[in-house]
Amino acid sequence: MYGRGREAPTLWSGPRLTDAGVEGLSSLNKELDITPIKKWYKKKKWWAVSGATVLVIVVTFLLIGDEKPVYETILVKRDVLLQEVSVTGKIRPAQSVDLQFETAGRIAAINYKVGDKVNSGAVVASLENQDLQAAVTSAKADLDETIRHFNSLSDPSVSSSLRVELTNAESNLDQVRKKAEGDLLSKYSGAFSDMREAMTQIDTSSAVLEYIRKTHLEGKDWDIRVKQYQSEVDYRVGEVRSVFPQIDQSGVTISPALYGQIDLALPALLNGCQSLRSAFTYLQEQMQSNPYMISSSTDRASVNTEATSISSDLSAIYTAIQEIIDQRILNNKNIADADAKLATAKAAFPTNEDILQKEAALLSAQSQLRKSLVIAPFAGTIGKIDVERGQTVTSSVVIVSLVSTARYQIEANITEIDIGKVRSGDSAVLTLDAYGTQTVFNARVSTIDTAATIVDGVTTYKTIFNFEGDIDPNIRPNMTANIDIETAKKEDVIAIPQRAVISRNGSKIVRIYHGVGTAPEERFVQVGISGKDGYVEILSGLSEGERVITFINE
Structure with missing residues (x-):
């Protein structure tokens, strides 16, 4: 136990007993009837050690048992929330595109003539769509009313009155x-x-x-x-x-x-x-x-x-x-x-599912309205117009040709998981591997192929982006582009970290912190879009100034 090359410490420096001396001392003890105390001493020592161990365990248990959970919280506030889709693409030479309606109908307006320059997002032509505009207005009103009813349930007096009516x-x-x-x-x-x-x-x-x-x-x-x-x-x-x-x-x-x-x-x-x-x-x-x-x-x-x-x-x-x-x-x-x-x-008692249904109805109505519009996907010049106002057209008829003013565009394949979030006209920022991450370019979604392209066994949809503003003349075809598409942006919305939201039986729940010594309150919430920074929009169920729990250290 003392290690190699080390000697045990000396406990006695006087004369040592020989074997004979030890035997003699033993005989003397017997003659004098002296009882050895060695065994009693060992028992005493065992009980002392055991008692100390039990004491340590009890004290430790009491200390641990009295320990309260530690909460990590965040203050609920309003913020700007950005939803993004990130993809990798390639620089390609720019070209013109033929624009069409996505549905059949009678042309109500053609807002430009051949040779006119248009900005990205401009409505070039539209079909008669009063009914579609009304559907969007109605769907938005339904959603607003449902959210208003949902939020009103937090008022006990309102909730009680509504429950009586129910x-x-x-x-x-x-x-x-x-x-x-x-x-x-x-x-x-x-x-x-x-x-x-x-x-x-x-x-x-x-x-x-x-x-x-x-x-x-x-x-x-x-x-x-x-x-x-x-x-x-x-x-x-x-x-x-x-x-x-x-x-x-x-x-x-x-x-x-x-x-x-x-x-x-x-x-x-x-x-x-x-x-x-x-x-x-x-x-x-x-x-x-x-x-x-x-x-x-x-x-x-x-x-x-x-x-x-x-x-x-x-x-x-x-x-x-x-x-x-x-x-x-x-x-x-x-x-x-x-x-x-x-x-x-x-x-008067809408659920999270009701709000989701109303949101889906609004998105559907907006989508139908967009199909009745020809929107410029990028800045360019009207090359030709093949139709007239009042003409009835189908979705296969080319309405106008738009020639890009840029030398290059970006081509990327977006997976089927993300393509539903991307719309023509969405803004994007990108970096080029050749320029490094410090140089950022602005772009906008121009067109999205309706036909799928299989890439390495994955279903994707080819998407074209156009640069916005002046670009470096040293950009070359086939350079690799890292693109972040802004698919949704909401300002002045309540947003909290995604980790603060718990999924349970199809519902979303957050835990409200009310201070030391008070149990957290679980509350149902309605979530919206998810941001790129790990935050999620809260449509209803939370108020600014409340504090939510993001982590419990137990």
């Missing part, structure tokens, strides 16, 4: 549905009673008709016509019993499960009543022209009585059918009105 709307819809069910059940129950009475009347009237036929008409010309009516009645009655066998059963309770059968049986029963009434109407007409066709006055009276009775049942069945139809229409209207009120109440 509860009332839900209760109203439930009541309307229950009333609709009850009213419709009442109509079907009444129809069932009318059907039972009509079936009974058909049986009675059919028996009278058969008696009249056999007694007074058999073998005569009228007999054939009456038999035809009887055949029609029998067919319709059989149809009723086929689709609704419960019509002849006792103790039937009407429920929504029987509505479909009743709907099928009612028209068949209506037709049966009409055929039977037609039979008695025929007899009444024949009796007027042939007074002695039915010799018995009693039988003639029976014909008139049954004609009246079956007409009454026919009217009742027709009314029952119409009442069911009217009740269904009324129910649908009332439920639709209640649903609309509930939808309005729910709209």
Whole structure:
């Protein structure tokens, strides 16, 4: 334990005991009955060490257990947020481009003539697009209203009032549905009673008709016509019993499960009543022209009585059918009105998904509007114009040719992941490997190919950039360019570090710091664009001056 070449320290400098001396001392101890204390001393030492160890552990546990988490926070403030897409491209000789509309329509305006110089972003021509402009305005208003409702929920008084309205709307819809069910059940129950009475009347009237036929008409010309009516009645009655066998059963309770059968049986029963009434109407007409066709006055009276009775049942069945139809229409209207009120109440409680949908709708409307415009992707000169105002064109028709004023342009392939963020006219800054990172050039997106280009197995889209302003005459083709495209810029927006935002079950959450000794508050937020510096836009859920937690050191 003392290392090679080192001696153990000397503990005793006096005479040393020999082996014999040690044995003698041992014998002396035995004779004097002296008990060695070595073992007791070892036990004592063990307990002392153990106790000290336990004490250290307990103290350490208490110190650690009392330690509170340390929060890293940042003050919420407004800032400028830039979203960028970075790509690498090559310098290419500049060329002219043919510009077209992205949709068909009638040309409303051509704002330049051949030889005119235009700046990047200038609207060269436009289609009739009043409806598209209105769609953009409407979509923006919807988004603003949704965000306003979302932000208002942070006010407890507003939130409480809105929740009362939501509860009332839900209760109203439930009541309307229950009333609709009850009213419709009442109509079907009444129809069932009318059907039972009509079936009974058909049986009675059919028996009278058969008696009249056999007694007074058999073998005569009228007999054939009456038999035809009887055949029609029998067919319709059989149809009723086929689709609704419960019509002849006792103790039937009407429920929504029987509505479909009743709907099928009612028209068949209506037709049966009409055929039977037609039979008695025929007899009444024949009796007027042939007074002695039915010799018995009693039988003639029976014909008139049954004609009246079956007409009454026919009217009742027709009314029952119409009442069911009217009740269904009324129910649908009332439920639709209640649903609309509930939808309005729910709209006061927008979610993150609702805001995203409204944003998507606005972007879609703006995209459709842009398709109706021909926008100069770079500064240049109008080379030719191939159309006239008022002309109807398709997306394949070349509207104007634009010749770049620059000697060179930049060509880059942007991946499918990023191409959706890039638009024609977006500004960009770039550096050239040949010039170093200190020399920065300005450029703008000119055109984006609609067809994909596969580069090393990756789907990309060729994008052309044009230099803005004067460029160094020493720039040469095929120089490598490092391009940062500004795809979005928002000023005076609330922005916080991306690491402060937590994703949970599809929602975005931040933790609000309220001071020492107070638990952090978790709050839902709506995020917007992500900036190049690691910050993200907060559309709603945070206010300027609050402090959010970016990291917890536990």
